[in-house]
Amino acid sequence: MKRLFPILSVITAILLAYALYAALVVAPTERTMGDVQRIFYYHVPSAWTAFLLFFINFIASIQYLVSRKASAKTAAKWIVLAIGAVGTIACFLPRVQQLFPAGMRPSAVATTVLLIPIFYFLIGWLFPEEKLDVLAVTTAEVGVVFCTIVLVTGPLWARPVWGIWWAVGDLRLTSTLVLWLIYVSYLVLRGFSNSAQTQMLAAALAVFGALDVPLVFLSIWFFRTQHPSPVIGGGGSLDPRMGQVLLINWLAFSCFAFLVCWSRFRLELLHREVEEAHAMESLAGAGVAAKASLPLGRSSR
Template sequence: MARSSVLRSTAWLWFLATVAVLVVGFRQAIFLVPMEETMGNLQRIFYYHLPHAVLGLIFPYVNLVASLGFLYWRRRDPLKALTADALAVASAEVTVLYVGICLGTGMLWGKPAWGIWWAWDPRLTTALILWLIYVSYLLLRRFSPAGQIGVLAAILAVFAAIDVPIVYMSIQWWRTQHPAPVFGPNGGGVDPRFYPAILWNLAGWAMWGIFLIAFRFALERRRQIAEQDAALQAIEASLETPQ
């Protein structure tokens, strides 16, 4: 009970800190950083598009590590395997959310910037493939036979992780309409005055993603434990001697 209370208090503190950071990030992005000269206020969507794009390429590796952990522990330590599987589910769902927001904000930005909602650009196409893989991952978990869900989903997680570096490198490997990266050795650079909005929002949406993964992980573990308890009760009932 004491441990549960500590976890609940920690979750609330994390949630409040996350909201505070997101509020600061919103204020920086909308009111404080200067307007970009070329695109004007339209550019402010960048402060939401970029964090979700970055984190949408990080959370798949949480899913990958958890999936590999499940494969490693499923015969050695079933309890650890279930825990890893719960983390895999949680990170996959948040990946779908973040990559979906990345695609959505990119479309909202692309319409006024390019004149079209969607272009079959290498970066956009590979990001869409990543999103579709994770949608398939969740559908697989929902409709596959119960005994095979974890293994099949873990194998699909490996293929999803392979697509991540392809998404990242697509604007360097192929000709693309998508802007060049703003960070890194091949980055196009960004005005230092924009850094506060970028960093606050990146931190805030990272904290929010971690919160969602932790929350969804806790729900999945609760479901797993309820299933285990129900299975044990069914076994005990079947072993009872008829009166």
């Protein structure tokens, strides 16, 4: 595994360099916005990567919460299976399809719904119970980094195109800011609380926080916002070359996020190892002190 990391790092570096070249040179210049539209190739993949990481955080948090009780674990397993099966079938029912906004493909919705049980069982299989919380904090922190990039590149794109840095009250922008604040508070809670219940509280906060992700994603489908309508699957006419460059950039940023998560995961394990070592040290110290004070205590009686 240790050898795999440098190999993947080199591949990711090459991929990121090519993605940058593709974004600046290969992708055609957009007719109305000009070159500034190329921010799109960093802004959108960063948002998708953040959503994916928050989704993994959500699944890991649920797994962590239910791992304490065998009955809750079994119930969660069946609920997730039911969501996957019923949700996928429902996407192809005409009555349900009427609820979808124009341009949203039922197959895309069904695939997204199907990802819930797939990720749930995959994460449960790959990560033992004690590592679920480590995975949750890892994905939350790296997700916040990517979400920060979305919030920084967005206004830098908006200023020359809309003439303003931020559209106050815009649902997409506000819900993204709220999402960022939720996960920042999640990290603050984890960082500054030493209670035994911190991990459980953080997991509960993450489950509720993740509910904002669909709101952010769907806000431009259901509401009129200053933010542009979806260009993929939303009836937008994205140039195929732009689409390819976008996917290359997403692949590059996903690989980068994976490597960063890998490092952060190891860091968290090391942090817990140090905490354990400190706890053992204090226990050993307390034991020595107790032995030393025992005869003294007896004599004082």
